[in-house]
Amino acid sequence: MKGSSRKAASEGDEPEGLKGTVRIILFGPPGSGKGTQAESLCAEWGLPKISTGEILRDAIRIGSPTGAQARDFVDRGELVPDGLMTRIVEERLSQKDCAAGFVLDGFPRTIAQAETLEVFLRDRGDRIDAVASLRVEEEELVRRMADRGRDDDSEAVIRNRLEVYRRETEPLVLYFRECEKLIEIDGMGRAEDITERIRSAVADVRGMDASVARAKISDPRNEQCE
Ligand code: AMP
Numbered sequence: 001m002k003g004s005s006r007k008a009a010s011e012g013d014e015p016e017g018l019k020g021t022v023r024i025i026l027f028g029p030p031g032s033g034k035g036t037q038a039e040s041l042c043a044e045w046g047l048p049k050i051s052t053g054e055i056l057r058d059a060i061r062i063g064s065p066t067g068a069q070a071r072d073f074v075d076r077g078e079l080v081p082d083g084l085m086t087r088i089v090e091e092r093l094s095q096k097d098c099a100a101g102f103v104l105d106g107f108p109r110t111i112a113q114a115e116t117l118e119v120f121l122r123d124r125g126d127r128i129d130a131v132a133s134l135r136v137e138e139e140e141l142v143r144r145m146a147d148r149g150r151d152d153d154s155e156a157v158i159r160n161r162l163e164v165y166r167r168e169t170e171p172l173v174l175y176f177r178e179c180e181k182l183i184e185i186d187g188m189g190r191a192e193d194i195t196e197r198i199r200s201a202v203a204d205v206r207g208m209d210a211s212v213a214r215a216k217i218s219d220p221r222n223e224q225c226e
């Protein structure tokens with residue numbers, strides 16, 4: 001499909017290539033390109049991009065109370081406490097523009113965050129459709145982070161963020177796999193090629209929705225997964 005033939009959805013206008021709502025999580029280590037991919041997919045699908053890192057950086061820049069609470073954690077490459085993150089995301093997801101779906105970039109990052117998100121969505125009769133997990137080699141992650149030169153991208157902080165990822169966030173892969181939501185994406189190579197991989201994987205998942213739902217209903221092990 002050509003870029004020029006895509007258009008962002010406006011009111012009453014369904015995103016091209018998508019039917020109904022789509023709620024996607026972009027998952028992966030720092031530097032894996034989640035933000036870049038979220039940006040492209042949201043522009044294409046006409047969906048809001050919920051990037052928790054960006055929300056926090058904005059809050060820190062304007063000196064809001066949220067920014068003051070988060071600042072030290074972000075500067076050190078540590079995770080901001082779950083309670084604060086969950087409040088931020090639930091507030092954002094409650095806004096009207098998220099009704100037709102959204103792309104989450106950088107959330108959830110802990111099992112507790114994933115569980116709270118699941119309950120929050122379930123209470124509204126919603127659920128996550130798919131988790132696209134970007135796989136990128138460690139050397140490439142470090143190179144990408146060093147290139148972008150953000151304040152929290154000094155060498156020591158980059159190393160800490162990768163460690164925090166392995167310890168606290170990577171276990172989520174198993175959580176999502178159990179819920180049959182995980183789509184593994186090769187995150188190496190050109191950004192456009194990676195976007196295409198995500199696009200077609202998400203289209204596949206959505207095409208399979210009905211049969212997946214039937215399999216889940218007949219399998220009692222999947223009861224806890226929405
Ligand atoms: P990112 O832009 O996604 O790399 O996030 C930048 C920083 O914001 C991280 O290193 C964390 O300090 C913080 N952060 C972003 N999202 C979360 C989250 N879901 N949970 C905890 N901390 C987060």
